[in-house]
Amino acid sequence: MQKIINKLKKKKIPLDIYIDYCLYKFKESYYEKKKIFGPKGDFITSPYISSIFGEMIAVFVANYFIRKGINKFSIIEIGAGEGLMSKDIIKTLNKFKEIKFTYSILEKSKNLKETQKKKLEEFQVNWLNSLGTKKNKNVFILSNELLDSLPVKHLKKINNKWFEKYVFYNITEKKIKTKYYKTKKINNKIFNLITKNIKFIEYSPLALNLLNKISNLIKKNKNNCFLTFDYGYTDSNFKNTLQGIKRHSKFSIFEDPGNVDITYLINFHLIKNIFNNNRLFNNIIMSQSKFLINNGILERLKRANKLCSSEIEKRTLIKSVNRLIDVKQMGKLFKVFFVQNDI
Ligand SMILES: C[S@@+](CC[C@H](N)C(=O)[O-])C[C@H]1O[C@@H](n2cnc3c(N)ncnc32)[C@H](O)[C@@H]1O
Known part of the structure; x- marks a missing residue:
């Protein structure tokens, strides 16, 4: 996108600002484009693999409240993409006649908000402008692959001093390049969450x-909670995992800005620390495979299999569920983080 190159020609910018320009800031930015999801787009997420994924989440949400004797609750999904998972969740929850729920979406991309409105027009869904909702009681917040799409910074410690990665345009080489510069201002928030011996940090201030x-x-209510799915790792050391994805393959994040998805692996140790720091100690991290199996995906697969009208349909179904839970595919790299207020 020429607009980004022109900006970089004028001055260097921090890495997270560059990513924000590429993904969100302008109408030519990546998430404002059509057809980025699914087999014909650049990447695929779990809801595109099988509707059973959203069904499992719906069952988890319903059980969470039913176990507490609650039959009226609110769901807030953050970053709903094309609204595919929202649809699967709402359709499944509608089958539980004894419960009443509201469904709200907090979405950053204007383009995706429009798509969601079209896709979900048959259901009653609200779109929020912020998380400060009037309803604070019995709120279930959820997201899938939200955190990995938030812009990150790279910080490096050299001789006991912190340096930050900046992005600039090299006019002679006609290329976008990066360089670390000494940080002017130390952001205490992140340094309070990491161990002292760490020498590299990849984190998103927005996250x-x-x-x-x-x-x-x-914290506003004992029944409120947050469930999120994403790919990532659990050790306390940070890794440099930033990458571009174009048509299902790795691609440089500095070539063709605005037409490439930019993503990174979540450091779940950091996520846990953020909630622990806010005194929300009732939190767990588990693999996507364990979460889905614990919530009955294999029994659901057996039932769905019986309804298949052909062998090909059966095989496709098994293959897609397998993709979600197989440890060599999405089962292990993808993790689930769940935090609740109730002790
Ligand atoms: C990788 S997509 C995942 C979409 C969907 N959840 C799925 O699994 O297919 C990330 C989504 O988060 C949205 N998003 C990014 N930053 C956000 C923010 N700060 N608040 C709300 N939504 C955001 C993007 O526009 C997009 O809809």
Whole structure:
């Protein structure tokens, strides 16, 4: 996108600002484009693999409240993409006649908000502008692959001093390049959450902010909670995992800005620390495979199999469920983080 190159020609910008320009800031930015999801787009997420994924989440949400004797609750999904998972969740929850729920979406992309409105027009869905909703009681916040799409910073410690990665345009080489510069201002928030010996940090200030807002909302009522799915790792050391994806393959994040998805692996140890720091200690991290199996995906598969009209349909169904739970596919790299207020 020429607009980004022109900006970079004028001055260097921090990595997270560059990513925000590429993904969200302008109408030519990546998430404002059509057809980025699914087999014909650049990447695929779990709801595109099988509707059983959303069904499992719906069952988890319903059980969470039913076990507490609650039959009226609110769901807030953050970053709903094309609304595919929202649809599967709402359709499944509608089958539980004894429960009443509201479904709200907080979505950053204008383009995706429009798509969601079209896809979900048969259901009663509200779109929020912020997390500060009037309803603070019995709120279930959820997201799938939200955190990995939030812009990150790269920080490096050299001789006991912190340096931050900036992006600029090299006019002679006609290329976008990066360089570390000494940080002017230390952001205490992140340094309070990491161990002292760490020498490299890949983190998203926006995610930190959003997760703190989620924490505050959870704290408002003992039944509030947050469930999120994403790919990532659990050790305390940070890795440099930033990558571009174009048509299902890796691609440089500095070539063709605005037409490439930019993503990274979540450091779930950091996510846990954010909630622990806010005194929400009742939180767990588990593999996607364990979560789905614990919630009955294999029994659901057996029932769905009986309804298949052909062998090909059966095989496709088994293959897609397998993709979600197989440890060599999405089962292990993808993790589930669940935090609740109730002790
Ligand atoms: C990788 S997509 C995942 C979409 C969908 N959940 C799925 O699984 O297919 C990330 C989504 O998060 C949205 N998003 C990014 N930053 C956001 C923010 N700060 N608040 C709300 N939505 C955001 C994007 O526009 C997009 O809809």
